[in-house]
Amino acid sequence: MELLDGKKISEEIRAEIASEVKDIKSKSGKIPYLAAILVGHDGASETYVHNKELACAQVGFRSQVLRFEETISESGLLAEIQKLNANPEVDGFIVQMPLPKHIDEQKIIEAIDPKKDVDGFHPVNVGRMVIGLPSYISATPDGIVELLRRYKVETAGKHCVVLGRSNIVGRPVANLLLHKGYPGDCTVTICHSRTPNLKELTLQADILIVAMGKPEFVTADMVKNGTVVVDVGITRIPSEKTKSGWKLVGDVKFDEVAPKCSFITPVPGGVGPLTIASLLKNTLKAARKEVYG
Amino acid sequence: MELLDGKKISEEIRAEIASEVKDIKSKSGKIPYLAAILVGHDGASETYVHNKELACAQVGFRSQVLRFEETISESGLLAEIQKLNANPEVDGFIVQMPLPKHIDEQKIIEAIDPKKDVDGFHPVNVGRMVIGLPSYISATPDGIVELLRRYKVETAGKHCVVLGRSNIVGRPVANLLLHKGYPGDCTVTICHSRTPNLKELTLQADILIVAMGKPEFVTADMVKNGTVVVDVGITRIPSEKTKSGWKLVGDVKFDEVAPKCSFITPVPGGVGPLTIASLLKNTLKAARKEVYG
Numbered sequence: 001m002e003l004l005d006g007k008k009i010s011e012e013i014r015a016e017i018a019s020e021v022k023d024i025k026s027k028s029g030k031i032p033y034l035a036a037i038l039v040g041h042d043g044a045s046e047t048y049v050h051n052k053e054l055a056c057a058q059v060g061f062r063s064q065v066l067r068f069e070e071t072i073s074e075s076g077l078l079a080e081i082q083k084l085n086a087n088p089e090v091d092g093f094i095v096q097m098p099l100p101k102h103i104d105e106q107k108i109i110e111a112i113d114p115k116k117d118v119d120g121f122h123p124v125n126v127g128r129m130v131i132g133l134p135s136y137i138s139a140t141p142d143g144i145v146e147l148l149r150r151y152k153v154e155t156a157g158k159h160c161v162v163l164g165r166s167n168i169v170g171r172p173v174a175n176l177l178l179h180k181g182y183p184g185d186c187t188v189t190i191c192h193s194r195t196p197n198l199k200e201l202t203l204q205a206d207i208l209i210v211a212m213g214k215p216e217f218v219t220a221d222m223v224k225n226g227t228v229v230v231d232v233g234i235t236r237i238p239s240e241k242t243k244s245g246w247k248l249v250g251d252v253k254f255d256e257v258a259p260k261c262s263f264i265t266p267v268p269g270g271v272g273p274l275t276i277a278s279l280l281k282n283t284l285k286a287a288r289k290e291v292y293g
Numbered sequence: 294m295e296l297l298d299g300k301k302i303s304e305e306i307r308a309e310i311a312s313e314v315k316d317i318k319s320k321s322g323k324i325p326y327l328a329a330i331l332v333g334h335d336g337a338s339e340t341y342v343h344n345k346e347l348a349c350a351q352v353g354f355r356s357q358v359l360r361f362e363e364t365i366s367e368s369g370l371l372a373e374i375q376k377l378n379a380n381p382e383v384d385g386f387i388v389q390m391p392l393p394k395h396i397d398e399q400k401i402i403e404a405i406d407p408k409k410d411v412d413g414f415h416p417v418n419v420g421r422m423v424i425g426l427p428s429y430i431s432a433t434p435d436g437i438v439e440l441l442r443r444y445k446v447e448t449a450g451k452h453c454v455v456l457g458r459s460n461i462v463g464r465p466v467a468n469l470l471l472h473k474g475y476p477g478d479c480t481v482t483i484c485h486s487r488t489p490n491l492k493e494l495t496l497q498a499d500i501l502i503v504a505m506g507k508p509e510f511v512t513a514d515m516v517k518n519g520t521v522v523v524d525v526g527i528t529r530i531p532s533e534k535t536k537s538g539w540k541l542v543g544d545v546k547f548d549e550v551a552p553k554c555s556f557i558t559p560v561p562g563g564v565g566p567l568t569i570a571s572l573l574k575n576t577l578k579a580a581r582k583e584v585y586g
Contacts, residue, residue: 127420189482
């Protein structure tokens with residue numbers, strides 16, 4: 001059993017990006033520029049945005065956080081997005097979710113210029129990804145595929161079973177692994193809350209991607225020997241063994257499943273650390289105009 | 294075994310559309326207007342476009358075919374598309390494929406205003422379909438879903454196995470049947486040329502959708518009793534039994550598979566007749582501004 005070490009791969013990717021930024025800077029003077037819109041003061045959102053800023057600094061990107069009180073109106077926020085769309089210095093930007101209830105998140109996502117949509121949530125980028133055109137792939141599915149690639153996990157002709165059909169993980173990663181080429185060419189099965197015979201299907205998986213948000217749901221009897229397991233879940237549960245009184249667990253019962261696996265992600269330290277690396281990759285693509293020319 | 298009679302359903306849909314057109318016309322004077330661009334003189338394309346014109350006439354739509362010689366340049370064709378995009382009278386239009394080799398088909402597809410893209414091939418419409426937003430769904434996947442709906446085929450929790458991962462059939466129909474609600478909530482498996490254990494998977498199918506373009510590929514030993522089979526393939530093969538010396542067959546060996554099925558599409562007369570009905574539905578949606586408001 002080998003760990004799919006997201007922390008290590010994330011550091012590799014960041015080092016590669018930092019070196020490319022130096023290169024671009026020396027050749028053209030250009031510095032990739034990522035902006036983030038943060039509405040309100042949600043603790044988790046503050047942390048995510050802060051970590052993104054740190055990551056930008058680390059690889060040599062320019063970054064800026066635009067903060068707004070949660071009283072901002074939808075039209076006010078849309079106006080701010082238009083400013084970023086129109087600002088030629090900004091290569092890409094994100095709007096940190098969730099947004100206050102009076103703002104329609106889908107409307108906000110669709111207001112972002114697809115060329116600057118480095119979160120990859122705009123329908124144009126989703127459609128381009130599904131069709132197989134160059135696109136910004138959203139962070140979690142991109143991180144999963146990157147992990148498989150960096151560990152040279154075989155994918156062609158393998159049966160990949162995805163648990164969860166969300167628009168941010170299950171559905172896009174299924175579409176990605178279905179494409180021709182590497183990492184891809186998988187037979188793909190997507191299961192979800194309405195699937196009655198989950199275990200019958202997970203036992204067929206050569207690659208099992210779990211994104212259900214159900215702590216320790218996948219047990220040893222649900223996976224065959226030699227499976228590659230990617231666990232996207234992360235939930236805080238009470239624990240008597242830690243000082244804090246809680247611990248983070250994935251959707252997979254790691255201790256009992258890991259011995260049966262050829263590869264498995266730890267939680268934390270699996271897919272999580274790769275999401276910011278994917279955002280940086282997309283911003284670099286945007287700065288280079290790789291997707292839309 | 295019951296036949297999924299695409300011809301009958303197509304006539305039902307056309308009758309419904311004709312009645313809605315009368316209704317719209319009497320209320321607002323508006324007549325839905327579909328335009329088609331036809332480049333060159335390919336026999337099959339001429340037939341398709343002609344059938345679309347006939348269907349428009351039958352339901353009371355206004356239609357127009359814009360014909361261009363195959364010497365038209367890409368920029369010339371793009372200019373014609375811009376004219377249709379800008380023409381407020383045209384609700385929707387299609388560009389009949391294939392196009393001459395000197396024209397980039399993807400570029401043409403992306404030049405169509407998504408609001409008028411009644412073929413549903415623009416990345417925005419593909420992305421919206423995948424995410425689950427209102428969109429124009431392309432003709433074949435929409436036809437398949439419509440057949441299941443009209444015959445009240447149970448889909449929730451059923452295992453739908455799709456053979457073929459094309460952008461025009463396999464991939465979109467898989468994404469559609471994965472959505473919440475009816476017809477949807479399927480567990481979905483997508484197989485293709487790189488799948489090594491096809492029979493093992495097809496034997497698990499409650500609903501089997503075949504879109505491979507391999508005549509009579511699916512045999513009786515590959516399906517379990519009671520399966521719903523939707524055959525999208527249509528190939529002309531030599532036959533000693535017909536006067537013409539050929540016959541049309543699907544991807545499924547109908548005679549031996551049909552007795553095992555609860556429902557099965559005939560070929561011809563299954564999905565085929567529904568594709569034009571789907572195009573008419575999309576044009577009606579466009580005229581009513583149902584997708585983009």
